[in-house]
Amino acid sequence: MLLPDVQTFLAVASAGSLSAAARQLNVLPMQVSRRIAALEEDLGVRLFHRTTRSLTLTAEGEAFVPYAKAMVDAEAGARAELSPSPGTASGVLRMTAPSGFGQSVVLPMLPGLLESNPDLRIDLDLSDRQVDIVGQGLDLALRIAPLEDSELVARKIAPNPRLICVSPGYVKRYGRPDTVADLDQHRCIKLDAVGRWPLVVDGKLIRKRIEGYVTTTSVEAARTAAVQGLGIAMLTHWDVFRQLADNSLVEVHLQDASMEDLSVWAVIPSRRYVPNRVNVFLAALQKELSDLAGRRGAQPL
Structure with missing residues (x-):
């Protein structure tokens, strides 16, 4: 052949x-x-x-x-x-990423990546659904949800814990919850994909039923609704790190619960024949996250 x-x-x-x-x-x-x-x-x-x-x-x-x-x-x-220049990439990088993380982190880093790799092209699917990367012929998937057992290869890129956040305007008007039970008395913004909020209570993961004052399928919409003071949202760190840095959102710490630890994972179809464009992109992504953490006081990586 x-x-x-x-x-x-x-x-x-x-x-x-x-x-x-x-x-x-x-x-x-x-x-x-x-x-x-x-x-x-x-x-x-x-x-x-x-x-x-x-x-x-x-x-x-x-x-x-x-x-x-x-x-x-x-x-x-x-x-x-x-090749003499293994640090550069070429060809089409076909990838998928969660919509919120893609909007907050991936898209802003692409101009610098493409300037450094003029022969590289990006085919990016921003979606919160689990994409079949083998069936779709993708090089890479960035995922944040807990990973299921699979034959795919996963590499941890950065921590990305869930957190509860709210706008200062909401706090001024309605206060903030101090305990898990207090959440029942507050307006909450619920993502369809996270019908119950995962919380760690006494070392055990529980799933707290939440009545959504606003319910949406979009991380971006949930973040915007929270910034506008419509309610309290549970999102992940890298979804809202910019809003936390400019104080349009503040984090809520519950006295009797902590948040579920998640991470940003890079998932590839196989360890064999990993295209150089994948390695170049992941190196740039890790550098971007590290730089953002240093500039904005984000969680150290």
Whole structure:
């Protein structure tokens, strides 16, 4: 199986036609057709349904896509590792991150990262849902929720504990809770994904039922609602570190409970053939978090 044939297969699958793939690869359509035919003969399966008007992947072609991407990424990773400038990255970094963390930390760091790596491109999905990174062909997922057992590889990037926060305006008008029981008397902002607030009481994790004065699916909306004084929110440190630094939000410390410790995790599909762009991004992310902690008095990393 020749790598140029595999690269041609991915180009055709992405472009949707032989002629479009040929333009993308800067070769003749006949060369594209020959490479696809050679790959199909090598694998012993048909990869595309072809008619005079359309070209679509067969079931075997669909199944081959992630393997083809892994082969191309492995080749790119090897070249990057052996290149004279291993500190730079190239290609498309396909990744996902939680929306709040992505807005607060990832997006602000991208201009500097891309300036230092002019051949790098970013394909970023900001979503609070658990994305199947293997099925979606992603290089990397940043996750904050407690990790489930999986065959994926996880690396801890930074601590990111939950915390309860509220605006000074809310405190002035309604006061602040001192105990877990006091939460029942306050207006709370609830995330759909966190129906019960996890709290550590007497060393045990409990899940406190919260009646949402405001309920939302969005971390950004919960943060904005808290800043506007609509209620008390439970978010994570890196979701609200800027607001804590400028005092638009203050942290609430309960006398009889502490917060659940979470972390920012980097999740990759495999330890093998990690593209250099992933390592370069993670190094930049760790530096960004460390710099932010130093500048804003955030929790040390």
